[in-house]
Amino acid sequence: MQTVLDAIPTHVAVLDARGRILLVNRGWTAFALANGATGTEVGCDYLAAVPAEEGELRRGLLDVLAGHRTLYTLDYRCDAPDCRRWFKMMATPLENPRGCMINHIDITDTKEAEERARASTGLFQELFDQTPDPLTLSDFPDGRILMVNQAWSALTGVGREEAVGRDPAELGVWTDPQGREAILSELRATGVCTESRVDLTSRGGEIHRLLLSCFLVELQGGPKVLMAGKDITPLRLAQEAEARALKADSLVLMAGSIAHDFNNLFAALSAGLDIIDLQARDRPDILEATATAKGVLQRAVALSWKMNDFSGRGISRMVRLELPELLRSWAPASGVRHGGRVPHLDLELVPAVNGDPARLEGVLD
Numbered sequence: 001m002q003t004v005l006d007a008i009p010t011h012v013a014v015l016d017a018r019g020r021i022l023l024v025n026r027g028w029t030a031f032a033l034a035n036g037a038t039g040t041e042v043g044c045d046y047l048a049a050v051p052a053e054e055g056e057l058r059r060g061l062l063d064v065l066a067g068h069r070t071l072y073t074l075d076y077r078c079d080a081p082d083c084r085r086w087f088k089m090m091a092t093p094l095e096n097p098r099g100c101m102i103n104h105i106d107i108t109d110t111k112e113a114e115e116r117a118r119a120s121t122g123l124f125q126e127l128f129d130q131t132p133d134p135l136t137l138s139d140f141p142d143g144r145i146l147m148v149n150q151a152w153s154a155l156t157g158v159g160r161e162e163a164v165g166r167d168p169a170e171l172g173v174w175t176d177p178q179g180r181e182a183i184l185s186e187l188r189a190t191g192v193c194t195e196s197r198v199d200l201t202s203r204g205g206e207i208h209r210l211l212l213s214c215f216l217v218e219l220q221g222g223p224k225v226l227m228a229g230k231d232i233t234p235l236r237l238a239q240e241a242e243a244r245a246l247k248a249d250s251l252v253l254m255a256g257s258i259a260h261d262f263n264n265l266f267a268a269l270s271a272g273l274d275i276i277d278l279q280a281r282d283r284p285d286i287l288e289a290t291a292t293a294k295g296v297l298q299r300a301v302a303l304s305w306k307m308n309d310f311s312g313r314g315i316s317r318m319v320r321l322e323l324p325e326l327l328r329s330w331a332p333a334s335g336v337r338h339g340g341r342v343p344h345l346d347l348e349l350v351p352a353v354n355g356d357p358a359r360l361e362g363v364l365d
Helices: 002-007 026-035 055-065 108-130 150-156 177-190 233-279 284-311 323-337 357-364
Strands: 011-016 021-024 072-077 086-094 099-106 135-139 145-148 192-201 207-219 222-231 319-321 353-355
Touching: 002 021, 002 026, 011 026, 055 072, 055 086, 055 099, 086 108, 135 150, 150 222, 177 192, 177 207, 207 233, 233 284
Parallel strands: none
Antiparallel strands: 011 021, 011 099, 072 086, 086 099, 135 145, 135 222, 192 207, 207 222, 319 353
């Protein structure tokens, strides 16, 4: 029996039904000598050596000795002068005669690894939360959210408490659910999906365009999806504004081109009417008709000038304008256009100016 106990690399003692030490192995004795332990040799009452404040430990050992438990374990810290140490105590019952076997296992490496893992997790959590770009960490493949950072909550309006444990589709932030499924399909196939353009809708109704990258990572004992987004909404708005400007430029160019063609046509029509006037000097009826046509043509030319102005291609025809006369002729027509009310104008002090009659008429209209 002693040979078997000595072959066990951990610290082992055998207790009788009253808790007295019957046997110890070589490892137990060596540890006691190295650390100045007392009351741990054969014949000593092991239960009496248990500190009074360790009530849970005492109750656990008594339960095992009485046969009420098949196993009792306790992790505890027991530092040496030059290092930290942790041990796991395991107590298992013995039959015929009744007693138990105590086994103390050095778990220092395991505890230190757990501490490093906790520190690493804490650092990851801090970096994750402080990153200025929106981040989420989700289970794979079910997509259940495990973590979101402050930037994601600020962007979507969805708080961390509400998001964690939910499927993103349930939160209503994905503008295009089919696009999300396409990203997940690519993740399943390749483990990575980079620079996908997606739109997320915030609780306030704003649509944010993100450049999204997703990666499969091993965390917490299984595959997880890390999604990192870059809000490119300002870029989208700038591109849309540029597109509107290009469209407006196209309209301006088209207006200028049409006005140019019309001006050529109007010039030909004006020349034709002048020829008719010369050939019909003795025909008042024809001259009256050409005068009417010239009036219509003059209004068409004015409209063409406005189109030229819109396109930026208009050339001002600067002449001396007597504003009182121009305004007196404009007032009655204005009254007709504005419900019959003719504006009262005091024109005694209005000076003459240099200007373009067509453009001034456009302003007055």
